[in-house]
Amino acid sequence: MSADLQWMILRNNSSLLVKRKAVRSFSREPNNLKGLNSFRFNGLVHRKTVAVEPKTDGKGVVLVLRNSKSTRKPSKNYTRIELKRDARKTLSTIRKVIGEGNYRRDLKMAAVRRASAIIRSQKPVVVKKTRGKKKE
Amino acid sequence: MACRPLVSVYSEKGEATGTSVKMPAVFQAPIRPDIVGSVHMDMMKNGRQPYAVSAKAGHQTSAESWGTGRAVARIPRVSGGGTNRSGQGAFGNMCRHGRMFAPTKTWRRWHRRINVNQRRYAICSAIAATGIPALVMAKGHCIEEVPEIPLVLTDKVQTLTKTKEAVGVLRKLKLWREIEKVKSTRRFRAGKGKMRNRRRIQRRGPVVIYNQDNGICRAFRNIPGVTLINVDRLNLLKIAPGGHVGRLCIWTESAFKKLDSIYGTWKKASEQKTDYNLPMPKMTNCDLSRLLRSDEIQKALRPPKKQVTRRVLKRNPLKNLSVLAKLNPYAVVEKKLAKLVEKQQKKKRQELQDAKRGLATVDAAASGGKSRPRKPVTKAPPAKEKKEKKEKKEKK
Numbered sequence: 001m002s003a004d005l006q007w008m009i010l011r012n013n014s015s016l017l018v019k020r021k022a023v024r025s026f027s028r029e030p031n032n033l034k035g036l037n038s039f040r041f042n043g044l045v046h047r048k049t050v051a052v053e054p055k056t057d058g059k060g061v062v063l064v065l066r067n068s069k070s071t072r073k074p075s076k077n078y079t080r081i082e083l084k085r086d087a088r089k090t091l092s093t094i095r096k097v098i099g100e101g102n103y104r105r106d107l108k109m110a111a112v113r114r115a116s117a118i119i120r121s122q123k124p125v126v127v128k129k130t131r132g133k134k135k136e
Numbered sequence: 137m138a139c140r141p142l143v144s145v146y147s148e149k150g151e152a153t154g155t156s157v158k159m160p161a162v163f164q165a166p167i168r169p170d171i172v173g174s175v176h177m178d179m180m181k182n183g184r185q186p187y188a189v190s191a192k193a194g195h196q197t198s199a200e201s202w203g204t205g206r207a208v209a210r211i212p213r214v215s216g217g218g219t220n221r222s223g224q225g226a227f228g229n230m231c232r233h234g235r236m237f238a239p240t241k242t243w244r245r246w247h248r249r250i251n252v253n254q255r256r257y258a259i260c261s262a263i264a265a266t267g268i269p270a271l272v273m274a275k276g277h278c279i280e281e282v283p284e285i286p287l288v289l290t291d292k293v294q295t296l297t298k299t300k301e302a303v304g305v306l307r308k309l310k311l312w313r314e315i316e317k318v319k320s321t322r323r324f325r326a327g328k329g330k331m332r333n334r335r336r337i338q339r340r341g342p343v344v345i346y347n348q349d350n351g352i353c354r355a356f357r358n359i360p361g362v363t364l365i366n367v368d369r370l371n372l373l374k375i376a377p378g379g380h381v382g383r384l385c386i387w388t389e390s391a392f393k394k395l396d397s398i399y400g401t402w403k404k405a406s407e408q409k410t411d412y413n414l415p416m417p418k419m420t421n422c423d424l425s426r427l428l429r430s431d432e433i434q435k436a437l438r439p440p441k442k443q444v445t446r447r448v449l450k451r452n453p454l455k456n457l458s459v460l461a462k463l464n465p466y467a468v469v470e471k472k473l474a475k476l477v478e479k480q481q482k483k484k485r486q487e488l489q490d491a492k493r494g495l496a497t498v499d500a501a502a503s504g505g506k507s508r509p510r511k512p513v514t515k516a517p518p519a520k521e522k523k524e525k526k527e528k529k530e531k532k
Contacts, residue, residue, distance in 0.1 A: 002423035006270050009169055015276035044270035073284045
């Protein structure tokens with residue numbers, strides 16, 4: 001069934017939907033790049049989806065793409081590409097795969113931003129020294 | 137009506153056997169959550185037991201109103217004496233121990249008739265929805281590692297007798313996470329249902345739909361969350377629990393194959409239901425992006441306007457010469473002319489003045505733009521007078 005039809009069924013009725021006091025509603029499905037409940041970012045409905053997740057060991061990022069051929073076979077549905085080198089290479093890989101690979105180009109910036117946010121969170125936290133605030 | 141794909145059949149060990157079955161046409165039926173919801177609600181009403189207040193409640197007194205003149209409200213009061221109850225108000229809904237407003241009656245319309253066609257439409261929609269992974273996931277089932285949706289198993293599953301074997305099957309099919317999810321949601325019901333024999337509740341797990349029970353019911357029934365149905369008796373309340381489409385269904389091969397004869401394909405009417413064929417969808421192609429990209433639509437469109445026109449700030453032509461020039465090109469010429477005329481008039485005036493005062497006019501252009509003090513024709517006036525004259529000119 002087409003993505004549009006599935007979206008019309010799921011847009012207001014899903015166990016993964018999160019409606020709180022915020023103006024926009026969110027969605028908890030795993031392949032949603034921004035977590036927004038919208039047609040473009042929905043992770044269940046499209047034949048091609050992009051997701052960026054942190055690697056389980058905490059260093060690096062996994063780019064998850066959907067195989068458009070096997071949408072009915074959940075076990076074979078996703079290809080996971082692990083990106084563990086430095087941030088610049090990771091981001092440029094993501095840009096290439098999506099942009100030049102012509103795979104959901106509308107999600108390119110969102111994927112890059114999410115990857116950079118994850119990478120940033122994985123860096124050790126540097127405590128800045130406060131400059132002479134305490135006198136005594 | 138899309139072409140119907142082939143669905144592989146899986147063994148009870150979770151591996152694909154070589155066989156595949158053509159997907160029954162029901163799975164292409166239009167999905168109408170609104171019809172499913174309303175039919176489900178009506179079907180739920182049919183299982184109700186009537187409740188009512190006793191007909192005599194509140195009326196088992198011989199109360200009479202005391203009428204006016206006794207400094208009390210005119211509500212009927214319990215007759216007699218010797219007890220607290222005497223003289224108390226009775227019968228009204230506002231009275232203590234009175235009859236309630238509109239006492240509930242057993243002849244309330246508890247059950248609902250649903251048109252046969254609507255019932256069938258609902259169940260076709262519900263079955264179609266179980267074949268779409270997105271809808272099953274949105275319902276909340278954990279199917280990330282399941283081999284295929286719709287999930288079809290060989291008929292050997294129907295002969296299983298031990299729950300242990302059934303659990304093994306579910307584990308191999310990666311459905312155990314789903315069962316564990318059911319177990320983790322076991323809790324007590326909120327509310328009075330606890331004391332009405334409905335104490336515990338849990339999530340719904342997968343439905344196992346079989347053709348012949350050769351032990352499968354006994355094997356699967358004790359696994360938390362699992363429901364078992366025979367294909368011939370599919371129930372909307374089980375396929376779309378809560379009125380929401382997309383429950384996880386596990387089919388046995390013969391059950392899956394039977395669906396075509398139960399519901400029909402569009403080309404062939406149903407064999408088991410008299411005079412029934414699958415509902416027709418309103419749109420044959422609901423893929424919006426494909427429609428927009430199609431030739432027929434693209435031909436009718438004008439090319440896209442990529443140029444962004446933004447709001448232009450209006451500038452006042454009366455103050456802004458370039459804007460005035462755009463509106464009235466002759467205005468520039470006019471202004472130049474006016475300037476020239478002004479210069480000439482000024483010069484004339486100056487000449488007249490100088491002639492009156494007896495000075496020789498100096499051509500401002502020739503002398504480099506600035507007017508210098510005039511050369512006196514007669515003897516030089518004293519320095520004071522020069523200064524006075526300068527001041528006068530500056531004032532002008």
